[in-house]
Amino acid sequence: MQLFFNKTSPYARKARVAVFELALEQQISFVEVDPWAEPAEFVTVSPLSKVPALLLADGELVTESDTILQVLDALAPNGQLLSEAPAQRRDALARAALCQGLIDASFITVIEARRPEPQRWPDWVMRQERAIARTLAFIDREFRLVPGRFDAGDISLACALAYLDFRLSHILWRELHPRLARWLDDVSTRPSMIATRPA
Numbered sequence: 248m249q250l251f252f253n254k255t256s257p258y259a260r261k262a263r264v265a266v267f268e269l270a271l272e273q274q275i276s277f278v279e280v281d282p283w284a285e286p287a288e289f290v291t292v293s294p295l296s297k298v299p300a301l302l303l304a305d306g307e308l309v310t311e312s313d314t315i316l317q318v319l320d321a322l323a324p325n326g327q328l329l330s331e332a333p334a335q336r337r338d339a340l341a342r343a344a345l346c347q348g349l350i351d352a353s354f355i356t357v358i359e360a361r362r363p364e365p366q367r368w369p370d371w372v373m374r375q376e377r378a379i380a381r382t383l384a385f386i387d388r389e390f391r392l393v394p395g396r397f398d399a400g401d402i403s404l405a406c407a408l409a410y411l412d413f414r415l416s417h418i419l420w421r422e423l424h425p426r427l428a429r430w431l432d433d434v435s436t437r438p439s440m441i442a443t444r445p446a
Protein backbone atom coordinates (compact mmCIF):
# COMPACT_ATOMS: atom_id res chain seq x y z
CA MET A 248 0.00 0.00 0.00
CA GLN A 249 1.13 3.54 -0.69
CA LEU A 250 0.38 6.81 1.06
CA PHE A 251 1.01 9.87 -1.10
CA PHE A 252 1.95 12.94 0.93
CA ASN A 253 3.96 16.11 1.04
CA LYS A 254 5.87 17.20 4.10
CA THR A 255 4.07 20.49 4.77
CA SER A 256 0.46 19.38 4.32
CA PRO A 257 -1.46 19.30 7.62
CA TYR A 258 -4.01 16.96 6.03
CA ALA A 259 -1.31 14.51 4.94
CA ARG A 260 0.30 14.81 8.36
CA LYS A 261 -2.89 13.46 9.97
CA ALA A 262 -2.67 10.34 7.80
CA ARG A 263 1.07 9.91 8.36
CA VAL A 264 0.70 10.27 12.14
CA ALA A 265 -2.04 7.63 12.02
CA VAL A 266 0.25 5.20 10.16
CA PHE A 267 2.84 5.50 12.95
CA GLU A 268 0.28 5.40 15.76
CA LEU A 269 -1.19 2.21 14.29
CA ALA A 270 2.26 0.67 13.65
CA LEU A 271 1.47 0.22 9.95
CA GLU A 272 4.86 1.46 8.66
CA GLN A 273 5.80 -1.99 7.37
CA GLN A 274 2.64 -2.32 5.25
CA ILE A 275 2.41 1.25 3.93
CA SER A 276 5.13 3.05 2.01
CA PHE A 277 5.21 6.83 1.98
CA VAL A 278 5.46 8.43 -1.45
CA GLU A 279 6.36 12.11 -1.45
CA VAL A 280 4.74 14.15 -4.24
CA ASP A 281 4.07 17.78 -5.07
CA PRO A 282 0.30 17.84 -5.59
CA TRP A 283 0.41 21.41 -6.95
CA ALA A 284 2.61 20.27 -9.84
CA GLU A 285 0.07 17.57 -10.83
CA PRO A 286 2.79 15.03 -11.68
CA ALA A 287 1.68 12.36 -14.17
CA GLU A 288 2.59 9.48 -11.86
CA PHE A 289 0.33 10.94 -9.16
CA VAL A 290 -2.68 12.09 -11.18
CA THR A 291 -2.99 8.70 -12.83
CA VAL A 292 -3.42 7.26 -9.33
CA SER A 293 -5.36 10.14 -7.77
CA PRO A 294 -7.15 12.41 -10.25
CA LEU A 295 -7.75 15.19 -7.71
CA SER A 296 -3.97 15.65 -7.23
CA LYS A 297 -4.45 16.28 -3.51
CA VAL A 298 -2.59 14.82 -0.59
CA PRO A 299 -3.09 12.66 1.32
CA ALA A 300 -4.15 9.83 -0.99
CA LEU A 301 -4.00 6.18 0.01
CA LEU A 302 -3.66 3.42 -2.56
CA LEU A 303 -4.76 0.12 -1.07
CA ALA A 304 -3.26 -3.30 -1.88
CA ASP A 305 -6.25 -4.19 -4.09
CA GLY A 306 -5.85 -0.96 -6.08
CA GLU A 307 -8.67 0.98 -4.42
CA LEU A 308 -7.98 4.68 -3.97
CA VAL A 309 -8.97 6.42 -0.72
CA THR A 310 -8.91 10.22 -0.54
CA GLU A 311 -9.77 12.72 2.26
CA SER A 312 -7.72 12.58 5.42
CA ASP A 313 -10.62 11.73 7.75
CA THR A 314 -11.72 8.83 5.56
CA ILE A 315 -8.11 7.64 5.32
CA LEU A 316 -7.89 7.64 9.14
CA GLN A 317 -11.00 5.47 9.36
CA VAL A 318 -9.68 3.05 6.72
CA LEU A 319 -6.25 2.83 8.39
CA ASP A 320 -7.88 2.23 11.76
CA ALA A 321 -9.87 -0.67 10.29
CA LEU A 322 -6.72 -2.11 8.65
CA ALA A 323 -4.74 -2.19 11.89
CA PRO A 324 -5.11 -5.32 14.03
CA ASN A 325 -5.62 -3.23 17.16
CA GLY A 326 -7.07 -0.06 15.67
CA GLN A 327 -7.89 2.45 18.36
CA LEU A 328 -8.16 5.81 16.64
CA LEU A 329 -11.94 5.48 16.67
CA SER A 330 -13.50 3.62 19.54
CA GLU A 331 -16.07 0.90 18.92
CA ALA A 332 -18.13 2.34 21.76
CA PRO A 333 -20.75 4.58 20.10
CA ALA A 334 -20.49 7.56 22.48
CA GLN A 335 -16.68 7.66 22.38
CA ARG A 336 -16.65 7.17 18.63
CA ARG A 337 -19.09 10.02 18.10
CA ASP A 338 -17.02 12.25 20.37
CA ALA A 339 -13.80 11.48 18.47
CA LEU A 340 -15.50 12.05 15.10
CA ALA A 341 -16.99 15.35 16.27
CA ARG A 342 -13.63 16.61 17.58
CA ALA A 343 -11.88 15.47 14.39
CA ALA A 344 -14.44 17.27 12.20
CA LEU A 345 -14.15 20.55 14.09
CA CYS A 346 -10.35 20.39 13.91
CA GLN A 347 -10.56 19.65 10.20
CA GLY A 348 -12.49 22.92 9.90
CA LEU A 349 -9.73 24.66 11.84
CA ILE A 350 -7.16 23.27 9.39
CA ASP A 351 -9.34 24.34 6.44
CA ALA A 352 -9.58 27.94 7.71
CA SER A 353 -5.82 28.03 8.35
CA PHE A 354 -5.00 26.51 4.97
CA ILE A 355 -7.24 29.01 3.14
CA THR A 356 -5.45 31.84 4.95
CA VAL A 357 -2.05 30.50 3.87
CA ILE A 358 -3.11 29.97 0.25
CA GLU A 359 -4.70 33.45 0.01
CA ALA A 360 -1.38 35.02 1.00
CA ARG A 361 0.30 33.24 -1.93
CA ARG A 362 -1.88 34.91 -4.54
CA PRO A 363 -0.53 37.88 -6.46
CA GLU A 364 -1.45 41.02 -4.46
CA PRO A 365 -4.30 42.25 -6.74
CA GLN A 366 -6.01 38.86 -6.53
CA ARG A 367 -6.10 38.68 -2.74
CA TRP A 368 -9.36 39.09 -0.83
CA PRO A 369 -8.63 40.59 2.61
CA ASP A 370 -12.24 40.22 3.85
CA TRP A 371 -12.09 36.50 3.11
CA VAL A 372 -8.83 36.16 5.07
CA MET A 373 -10.28 38.15 7.99
CA ARG A 374 -13.31 35.87 8.01
CA GLN A 375 -11.02 32.82 8.24
CA GLU A 376 -8.98 34.40 11.02
CA ARG A 377 -12.15 35.16 13.01
CA ALA A 378 -13.24 31.54 12.54
CA ILE A 379 -9.81 30.36 13.73
CA ALA A 380 -10.00 32.54 16.86
CA ARG A 381 -13.56 31.45 17.71
CA THR A 382 -12.79 27.77 17.09
CA LEU A 383 -9.68 27.83 19.28
CA ALA A 384 -11.72 29.42 22.09
CA PHE A 385 -14.43 26.79 21.63
CA ILE A 386 -11.92 23.94 21.70
CA ASP A 387 -10.19 25.36 24.78
CA ARG A 388 -13.54 25.66 26.55
CA GLU A 389 -15.25 22.45 25.43
CA PHE A 390 -12.68 19.73 24.63
CA ARG A 391 -11.74 17.23 27.27
CA LEU A 392 -8.09 16.42 26.63
CA VAL A 393 -7.42 13.05 28.18
CA PRO A 394 -3.79 12.38 29.16
CA GLY A 395 -2.37 9.42 27.23
CA ARG A 396 -5.22 9.33 24.71
CA PHE A 397 -4.32 10.07 21.05
CA ASP A 398 -7.35 9.18 18.97
CA ALA A 399 -8.55 10.54 15.61
CA GLY A 400 -9.82 13.74 17.26
CA ASP A 401 -6.53 14.29 19.07
CA ILE A 402 -4.49 13.67 15.91
CA SER A 403 -6.55 16.28 14.06
CA LEU A 404 -6.15 18.78 16.88
CA ALA A 405 -2.39 18.22 17.10
CA CYS A 406 -1.95 18.67 13.34
CA ALA A 407 -4.18 21.77 13.34
CA LEU A 408 -2.32 23.50 16.20
CA ALA A 409 1.10 22.53 14.84
CA TYR A 410 0.10 23.97 11.45
CA LEU A 411 -0.75 27.31 13.11
CA ASP A 412 2.74 27.36 14.63
CA PHE A 413 4.33 26.38 11.32
CA ARG A 414 2.52 28.66 8.87
CA LEU A 415 0.58 31.33 10.79
CA SER A 416 2.95 32.36 13.57
CA HIS A 417 1.39 35.84 13.65
CA ILE A 418 -1.66 34.23 15.28
CA LEU A 419 -0.65 34.31 18.94
CA TRP A 420 -2.84 31.41 20.02
CA ARG A 421 -0.38 30.08 22.61
CA GLU A 422 -0.73 33.15 24.87
CA LEU A 423 -4.52 32.99 24.70
CA HIS A 424 -4.77 29.23 25.13
CA PRO A 425 -1.94 27.98 27.36
CA ARG A 426 -3.83 24.75 28.15
CA LEU A 427 -3.86 23.85 24.44
CA ALA A 428 -0.23 24.93 24.05
CA ARG A 429 0.84 22.65 26.91
CA TRP A 430 -1.14 19.80 25.42
CA LEU A 431 0.45 20.29 21.98
CA ASP A 432 3.94 20.44 23.49
CA ASP A 433 3.20 17.20 25.31
CA VAL A 434 1.85 15.24 22.31
CA SER A 435 4.60 16.66 20.06
CA THR A 436 7.04 14.36 21.87
CA ARG A 437 5.25 11.29 20.49
CA PRO A 438 7.36 9.42 17.88
CA SER A 439 4.53 9.81 15.34
CA MET A 440 4.60 13.59 15.67
CA ILE A 441 8.41 13.78 15.65
CA ALA A 442 8.62 11.60 12.51
CA THR A 443 6.16 13.84 10.65
CA ARG A 444 7.47 17.31 11.50
CA PRO A 445 6.99 19.59 8.49
CA ALA A 446 10.55 20.93 8.53
Ligand SMILES: N[C@@H](CCC(=O)N[C@@H](CS)C(=O)NCC(=O)O)C(=O)O
Nearest residue numbers: 256257258282296297298299311312
Ligand atom coordinates in the same frame (compact mmCIF):
# COMPACT_ATOMS: atom_id res chain seq x y z
N1 LIG B 1 -10.12 17.77 2.54
C1 LIG B 1 -8.86 17.22 2.07
C2 LIG B 1 -7.88 18.38 1.79
C3 LIG B 1 -6.61 17.91 1.07
C4 LIG B 1 -5.85 19.09 0.49
O1 LIG B 1 -6.42 20.14 0.13
N2 LIG B 1 -4.52 18.92 0.40
C5 LIG B 1 -3.69 19.96 -0.17
C6 LIG B 1 -2.30 19.98 0.46
S1 LIG B 1 -2.35 20.69 2.06
C7 LIG B 1 -3.45 19.66 -1.65
O2 LIG B 1 -3.05 18.57 -1.96
N3 LIG B 1 -3.69 20.65 -2.51
C8 LIG B 1 -3.40 20.53 -3.90
C9 LIG B 1 -4.51 21.10 -4.74
O3 LIG B 1 -5.55 21.51 -4.19
O4 LIG B 1 -4.35 21.11 -5.96
C10 LIG B 1 -8.32 16.24 3.13
O5 LIG B 1 -8.72 16.35 4.31
O6 LIG B 1 -7.55 15.33 2.78
